[in-house]
Amino acid sequence: MKQLRDILHKVALVGLYGSTDISLQDLQLDSRAVHEGSVFIAVVGLQADGHAYIDKAIALGAVAVICEDLPATLHDSVTYVQVKNAHEATGVMAHNFYDEPSTRLKLVGVTGTNGKTTIATLLFNLFSELGYHCGLLSTVQNKIGTEIIPATHTTPDAIQLNALLAEMVSRGCTHAFMECSSHAIDQRRIAGLHFKGALFSNITHDHLDYHKTFDNYIKAKKRFFDDLSSDAFALSNADDKRGTVMLQNTKASRHYYGLKNIAEFKGKILENNLTGLTMLVGATEVNFGLIGTFNAYNLLAVYGAATLLGESSEEVLRVLSMIKGAEGRFDYLVSNTQIIAIVDYAHTPDALENVLATINQLRNNGGQIISVVGCGGDRDRTKRPEMAAVAASLSDRVILTSDNPRSEEPAEIIREMEAGLDSAGRKKSISIVDRKEAIKTAISLAQAGDIILVAGKGHEKYQEIKGVKNHFDDHEVVREMFSLLDK
Numbered sequence: 001m002k003q004l005r006d007i008l009h010k011v012a013l014v015g016l017y018g019s020t021d022i023s024l025q026d027l028q029l030d031s032r033a034v035h036e037g038s039v040f041i042a043v044v045g046l047q048a049d050g051h052a053y054i055d056k057a058i059a060l061g062a063v064a065v066i067c068e069d070l071p072a073t074l075h076d077s078v079t080y081v082q083v084k085n086a087h088e089a090t091g092v093m094a095h096n097f098y099d100e101p102s103t104r105l106k107l108v109g110v111t112g113t114n115g116k117t118t119i120a121t122l123l124f125n126l127f128s129e130l131g132y133h134c135g136l137l138s139t140v141q142n143k144i145g146t147e148i149i150p151a152t153h154t155t156p157d158a159i160q161l162n163a164l165l166a167e168m169v170s171r172g173c174t175h176a177f178m179e180c181s182s183h184a185i186d187q188r189r190i191a192g193l194h195f196k197g198a199l200f201s202n203i204t205h206d207h208l209d210y211h212k213t214f215d216n217y218i219k220a221k222k223r224f225f226d227d228l229s230s231d232a233f234a235l236s237n238a239d240d241k242r243g244t245v246m247l248q249n250t251k252a253s254r255h256y257y258g259l260k261n262i263a264e265f266k267g268k269i270l271e272n273n274l275t276g277l278t279m280l281v282g283a284t285e286v287n288f289g290l291i292g293t294f295n296a297y298n299l300l301a302v303y304g305a306a307t308l309l310g311e312s313s314e315e316v317l318r319v320l321s322m323i324k325g326a327e328g329r330f331d332y333l334v335s336n337t338q339i340i341a342i343v344d345y346a347h348t349p350d351a352l353e354n355v356l357a358t359i360n361q362l363r364n365n366g367g368q369i370i371s372v373v374g375c376g377g378d379r380d381r382t383k384r385p386e387m388a389a390v391a392a393s394l395s396d397r398v399i400l401t402s403d404n405p406r407s408e409e410p411a412e413i414i415r416e417m418e419a420g421l422d423s424a425g426r427k428k429s430i431s432i433v434d435r436k437e438a439i440k441t442a443i444s445l446a447q448a449g450d451i452i453l454v455a456g457k458g459h460e461k462y463q464e465i466k467g468v469k470n471h472f473d474d475h476e477v478v479r480e481m482f483s484l485l486d487k
């Protein structure tokens, strides 16, 4: 069993009160989960301050407390460890507690506004297909080999994260691929981890509710690369405006992929259609099942990372040409009456623009594009008018609807979206609060050859309204409506 002293290695201590020779059962960030033998870590959050729950944690059996500010009175039976930054300390202690799992496999992280799930999933599928036992931590799901472990966050908190990595190690995984969200980097959920590789996809507008300014958002992502060690590789998008800045201060070896600017892993699109894309990768022509220019970038990122991990380029391209991406990303459904629906997780202005630009490029002659779009509640409000404007400029008809309103008034979110429409945009748009009704209306407006984009929820199997998650699956609704067309 781990002793307190074992987990304090590399933690920036301010003070220590009590013995470190005590046995620990587990680490807990939430007082409600504390039991006999737990260490309780008090962090200052956005809603609450964990310091307010120290006494409650002790009453439930905490044997040690990690905190930034010491309580006024200390219990004799408890050890208090005062640290400079409790978020950072959580990452480092969790890494120590679980025997530094990230050093016992090849851990590759992916950051960027869009493409993280796609890239991490493609890497997992590729390396599994190459014969390795792999782990995956992603928005859609976590995986250890073929076992699926439901994901609550894109990047779990440091304790769950290290526990999952340790489980991967104990089950013989040699590689783990994970998404590193900007929230996770900022909240230091990834502190203490040893990355073998780090990828950057792109950075565009999102999460300004949390980061406040675009500059802060860039800095959060860049920190991931700044913290890498010299034995790691950093692989960035040569065509993204911030692609070079991301790697400017890293100690890792620097590599780039792209379609336009000079890059070590360079591609050229030869053909792009609704069934896939053909790309020249280096000197090899390859057909891929993924669709759209944005996926060409994702594929090049995966190809580069796999090569940097030591795999043969030829074998990587052979396997990549056969594998699928993540669920809910450009999922293609077609009715017997030849109406096409694409379910996609685009939930930022840039993703929506990319997906709609791709659909525009690939559309059937004369076919109309009908978009069904909403924006999440309790999240970045400034993207709402932008997403409506993008949808209107790249579609023939737009139905503004609800995504996950969470605690907000759904009609109010839609009003904020409508504010982004000019008069031409208003003419082609209608607003329908009920998402099912909105999808149904889009299908009833469509004719053979038209393409309906159902954006924003992708793989999600729920819709969160006023704190309640109701079952909802865009695919299911589309299929149900399609089957009615046949009757």
Ligand SMILES: CC(=O)N[C@H]1[C@@H](OP(=O)(O)OP(=O)(O)OC[C@H]2O[C@@H](n3ccc(=O)[nH]c3=O)[C@H](O)[C@@H]2O)O[C@H](CO)[C@@H](O)[C@@H]1O[C@H](C)C(=O)N[C@@H](C)C(=O)N[C@H](CCC(=O)O)C(=O)O
Residues within 6 Å of the ligand: 029, 030, 031, 032, 043, 044, 045, 046, 047, 048, 049, 050, 053, 152, 153, 154, 155, 156, 157, 181, 182, 183, 184, 210
């Ligand atoms: C905005 C955000 O990231 N919030 C995360 C943050 O919550 P918080 O700072 O609000 O925590 P808090 O409620 O103030 O509580 C502070 C501390 O007091 C503790 N507490 C609280 C109450 C109590 O009775 N006892 C107690 O000990 C809490 O356990 C916590 O440790 O820390 C929590 C614990 O780790 C996370 O669960 C929570 O994620 C919330 C649920 C969330 O929705 N996060 C999203 C925005 C997020 O992280 N998304 C990214 C993906 C974004 C992307 O797509 O790129 C992700 O990685 O998933």
Ligand SMILES: Nc1ncnc2c1ncn2[C@@H]1O[C@H](COP(=O)(O)OP(=O)(O)OP(=O)(O)O)[C@@H](O)[C@H]1O
Residues within 6 Å of the ligand: 112, 113, 114, 115, 116, 117, 118, 119, 139, 154, 179, 201, 202, 294, 295, 297, 298, 328, 329, 330, 344, 345, 346, 347, 350, 351, 352, 354, 355, 458
């Ligand atoms: N490289 C890319 N560039 C721009 N848009 C992309 C790219 N890859 C995917 N997209 C679009 O963004 C959507 C989300 O993709 P994905 O889930 O891979 O991103 P993510 O970064 O994991 O998102 P999240 O932040 O929610 O975890 C896709 O459904 C698609 O519309």
Ligand SMILES: N[C@H](CCC[C@H](N)C(=O)O)C(=O)O
Residues within 6 Å of the ligand: 139, 154, 347, 375, 376, 377, 379, 403, 404, 456, 457, 460
């Ligand atoms: N990971 C993203 C998910 C957004 C998905 C969209 N369906 C929404 O609910 O806003 C976020 O937390 O911002």
Ligand SMILES: [Mg+2]
Residues within 6 Å of the ligand: 116, 117, 118, 138, 139, 140, 154, 179
């Ligand atoms: Mg993701």
